[in-house]
Amino acid sequence: MAALINVPSKAKRGEIIEIRTLTSHIMETGFRHTADGKLVPRNIITSFACRYNGTEIFRADLFPAIAANPYLSFFTVAKESGKFEFEWIGDNGYSSTASASITVE
């Protein structure tokens, strides 16, 4: 699944960096009806996690009140070069991952 990740490629040690993520998902609330009155079943991303070299640095529980194509921005301290791993988990067994690397000087 398509995900857009924005992590600075380089950072100074100890610098606080912003990480921005955007993933494509309908985030169907489960509260909408079709024109003929049927309830559209819920289909949302329920959780998001970001790991920095294996350590979890940010986690989120999402609800139907999060807009379609969930966008999340958060921060972390650049402590060492390595890899960020992102994971989205949702209804109907939805799972999506992405990663980005950073060089810390």
Place this chain on the structure above:
Amino acid sequence: MPTTRRQFLSLAGGVTVAGTIPIVTLRPLEATPAMLNTAIRNIVGEAQIHTGRVKLDIPPLVENGNTVPMTVSVASPMTADDHVKSIHVFNEKNPQPNIGNFYFGPASGRAQVSTRIRLADTQKVVAIARLSDDTFWQIAAEIVVTLAACTEEMN
């Protein structure tokens, strides 16, 4: 015994008179609907919620409730001894009171999260932060929504 019109009217009048004064005097400054309160208590438990420290950036007037940008931040040094554990965001009038729970740690560096949310109606949004000393801090914002989200018909 069938109720006569006279009995009904005098009863209804009595209820109105007796009901008005307590409603006006007992209502707290910020009346939160029961669902919002329950959702908040599920996270906070019996702990006291202080006001302040949390900053909620959200437009006061939005045209489209389907995507409302929101940033929540807490002034915190984010050290191992003094950091923000989590931020919880709630709404008052969507079908469900929760918006999101966001978890941080000392490695976060800054207790701030941005996302885009849905608002079904003109309403209040509440953000509550849990600090490492297990105190809770909150802030509320009123948002006027002209086009609602969540419950409209699908085409």
